[in-house]
Amino acid sequence: MVKGYLGIDVGSVSTNLVFMDETGRIKESIYLRTQGRPIATIQAGLRQLAESLPPKVTVRGVGATGSGRHLAGVITGADIVKNEITAHAVATSTLVPGVQTIIEIGGQDSKIIILRNSLVVDFAMNTVCAAGTGSFLDQQAARLGVPIEKFGEMALLARSPVRIAGRCAVFAESDMIHKQQMGYGLSDILAGLCEALVRNYLNNVGKGKEILPPVVFQGGVAANAGMKQAFEKALGCAVTVPPYYNVMGAVGAALLAREKTARGLPSGFKGFHVAQVEFVSDGFACDGCPNSCEVVEIREERRVIARWGDRCGRWSGALVERKTAI
Secondary structure (H helix, E strand, O other): OEEEEEEEEEOOOEEEEEEEEOOOOEEEEEEEEOOOOHHHHHHHHHHHHHHHOOOOEEEEEEEEEOOOHHHHHHHHOOOEEOOHHHHHHHHHHHHOOOOOEEEEEOOOOEEEEEEEOOEEEEEEEEOOOOOOOHHHHHHHHHHHOOOHHHHHHHHOOOOOOOOOOOOOHHHHHHHHHHHHHHOOOHHHHHHHHHHHHHHHHHHHOOOOOOOOOOEEEEOHHHHOHHHHHHHHHHHOOOEEOOOOHHHHHHHHHHHHHHHHOOOOOOOOOOOHHHHHOOEEEEEEEOOOOOOOOEEEEEEEOOEEEEEEOOOOOOOHHHHHHHHHHO
16 A cells, blocks of 8 residues: 655646655656636646556645645645745755755746755745746747747757846836847847846845855746756856756645654545535625725535634634534
8 A cells, every 4th residue: 555645736827736655755746737726726636646646545644835725725634734935945955955045936926945954044035026937938938939848948049148128027028029120039039038037036036145056946937948047157056957846845745744744643634535526715805894804715515614814813713613612
């Protein structure tokens, strides 16, 4: 019988699931587009995982992370719910011992994590501007008629990357169009865009941070060889893209679940059958006070299983009290 730990990372662009055995070896990893439907995507991931794993498998612990971590937690019965910074730091320091700087760029946001002696000492996130994120690169690749899978490969062919204004997504696109009209080659423009986005990242997310090697580059954008080369050029050191670079959050969640249940405590995992259960997400504005909190309510088969969003605990607290009484 296979025993192991499940990690789930729910983001705005992708939802990732990882199953690792008791030794920490990753047996299965799944990368799915969230497409604005996190519940359905989590369930689709669980179905795929159940089909790919051996018939007799025991999930000893479940961890959830990402912007949709609370949602994933209540749906699956996760044993631990942690933020992305912690999950990425745990995963990277485990797979790349001695790492001191983590550059993570996803579909909608980017972050930098500074570690010293395997401990997080500083971090920063950028969720305001889309410049440099995966969605912006996807958009520009589509506009230029370049398959996103070929973007990095073509950027590496550049002979003389052009300088492109990368401080803003709008300015970057306008400058790219201007450079095209001037007659610059496509590879030079793509390489120039990579370098512009790296400058933007280092001047904003990485501003004031002590970036020391070993440097690890992860997240979906790490698949772009042009971005990796641009980071190495700007930093003057080698940049490592680790195995499972695009699902590192889920890897970290699984490792945290293993640590959480190490004392032999039973897991709260509801089972892979939750992929077939009907979950409904709804919300309402509380009129109990001037705060007018927007309360999110999750129902499983018409039964309310979670609420959050209220500052005073009027709604979420009542649900906890009811569960305790039962």
